[in-house]
Amino acid sequence: MADTKRAESLPYHQLVERINRFPQGAPASELLERILRILFTEREAALVAQLPLRPFSAAKAARVWRVSESEARRQLEELAARAILVDLDHDGDTRYFLPPPMAGFFEFSLMRVRTDLDQDELSRLFFEYLNVRQEFIEELFARGETKLGRVFVNETVLPPELTAQVLDYERASEVIRSASHIAVGLCYCRNKMAHLERACEAPLDNCMTFNQVARSLIKNGSARQVEAAEGLALLQQARQLNLVQCGDNVQREVNFICHCCGCCCEALLALRRLAIPHRQYSTNYQAKIETARCNGCGNCLRYCPVEALTLEKGEVQAGKRGNARLLEELCLGCGVCVGNCPSRALVLVARPERIVTPVNAAHRVVLMAIERGTLQHLIFDNQAHFSHRAMATIFGAILRLGPVQRLLASQQLKSRFLERIFKDVDITDFSE
Structure with missing residues (x-):
């Protein structure tokens, strides 16, 4: 009985492993498998577990699955219709990819009212997996x-x-x-x-x-x-x-x-x-309190979405109940508190150092992969058998990184080839 149950779970275990090859993964657990069982049939889990990390064509999926291209396209379109896969227009052809759970197919499952799955049960499982567990x-x-x-x-x-x-x-x-x-x-x-x-x-x-x-x-x-x-x-x-x-x-x-x-x-x-x-996560701005104007009304505390403001109650003065205090390390710079300060004691100011935003999705994914130790999965994806163009995209993103991050990438891959690229190529040659 135990062997039968394990065999039944194998496609979902393989799917979890595939999901976690990408930098934005999902820790394996019994809860995650229950979520995936609602979203994927056992057959679909087995098929999706084999898909490349990078966007791919129906012809590529057909070769991986060993079926005809028309059958592969039919299956891919069915998964895309349920927002499991995303289908992209690529020079008049269609490319598909499996998005990460968040932001991706977890969210897409609740972005419309659906009768083909149990959204009540799915919501309970999501809450347990995301809001209760750590x-x-x-x-x-x-x-x-x-x-x-x-x-x-x-x-x-x-x-x-x-x-x-x-x-x-x-x-x-x-x-x-x-x-x-x-x-x-x-x-x-x-x-x-x-x-x-x-x-x-x-x-x-x-x-x-x-x-x-x-x-x-x-x-x-x-x-x-x-x-x-x-x-x-x-x-x-x-x-x-x-x-x-x-x-x-x-x-x-x-x-x-x-x-x-x-x-x-x-x-x-x-x-x-x-x-x-x-x-x-923050913007390039942060709130600043002009203490002389603050009347201690506490409005900013009620509206701050991350509780980055507190109220210090000192000696009560005429018309003043204390002073608001900003926890700068938590402030997102969103400006919600500024718009809700009746005494105009809150303003947005520029942060001393700008927050670095990745140029595009490829740049962000490579940075995340380096930090999470999964860069090798992007480059050596056995299912994908990367084309030169896909390889160029990833290497181009790597070569735009700073020296320390490029060194980390090279150490992860343990590749003399990458070390040689980092040494010989002028980074400006790869600017977009």
């Missing part, structure tokens, strides 16, 4: 310095002298305006909490995806397409409701922006729970 949250939010997401500053509360200094990729409004496709779906975090009767009153239908990922979700009915005007209106509404914009930690081709509340959002809950330093 392992996945620590893996996702506390491990390594390069993170999946970052916070966008509320441009409307910046002082005039700083507004001109905000770069386009730091503006949520510019991400919306410049996107080739914009999709809106249900907020995974609040939808999950709604199934558990724990959700707040913030809107559900305002989670945004962009560009090629948005095109895939729209095509497969996982999210609805909107124009930039509606996207900007949703952004304005979210800011009026004191929601924080958390999005893709890249400068180019941002894939998502969530409008996050401090009570439901996985990321904001994790930042408070694990006391993760602000530098890993």
Whole structure:
């Protein structure tokens, strides 16, 4: 009986191993297997476990699975229709890839109302796996310095002298305006909490995806397409409701922006729970308190999504109940507190050092892989049998790293070939 049960679980164990070859993995547990059993049939788990890490064609999947190309394409399209895979347009052809669990197929499963899976049970399992247990949250939010997401500053509360200094990729409004496709779906975090009767009153239908990922979700009915005007209106509404914009930690081709509340959002809950330093997620700004103006009303404490403000009660003066105090190491620089200070005692100021944002997804993935010790999986992916173009993408990203990080990459791979590349190639030759 034990051998039979182990054999039945083998495809899911293989799928977990495949998921954890990518820098954004998911710690193995009985809970994770129960989640995967809802999302994947046993046959699908066995097939997906064999897929390459990098985007691939139906022809590639056909060779890996040893089936006809038409059969491979049918299976891939079926998985994409359920938002397990993302299908991308690539020079008139389609490329597929398995996104990580977060932000990826975990979230996509709750971004619309579905009857093909038990969303109540899935929400309970997600809550246990992400909000009660520590392992996945620590893996996702506390491990390594390069993170999946970052916070966008509320441009409307910046002082005039700083507004001109905000770069386009730091503006949520510019991400919306410049996107080739914009999709809106249900907020995974609040939808999950709604199934558990724990959700707040913030809107559900305002989670945004962009560009090629948005095109895939729209095509497969996982999210609805909107124009930039509606996207900007949703952004304005979210800011009026004191929601924080958390999005893709890249400068180019941002894939998502969530409008996050401090009570439901996985990321904001994790930042408070694990006391993760602000530098890993924050904007290039931070709040500053002008003590002379502070009347101790405590409004900022109520609105800060990560509890980065406290109230120091000193000697009570006329009309003053104490002074707000900022915990700078926790401040995200989102600006929510600034917009809610009736005495205008809070302002945003530039941080002494700018936060480094990866150029694109390839750059971010390589950084995360180096920090997590998984770079070798990206380069030596047996299923992928990398084309020269894919190899060039990864090596190009590696060669844009700083000297220390390139040394770490070389040590991980234990490769004289990489050491030779790092020694001989001028990094400017690989700039985009």
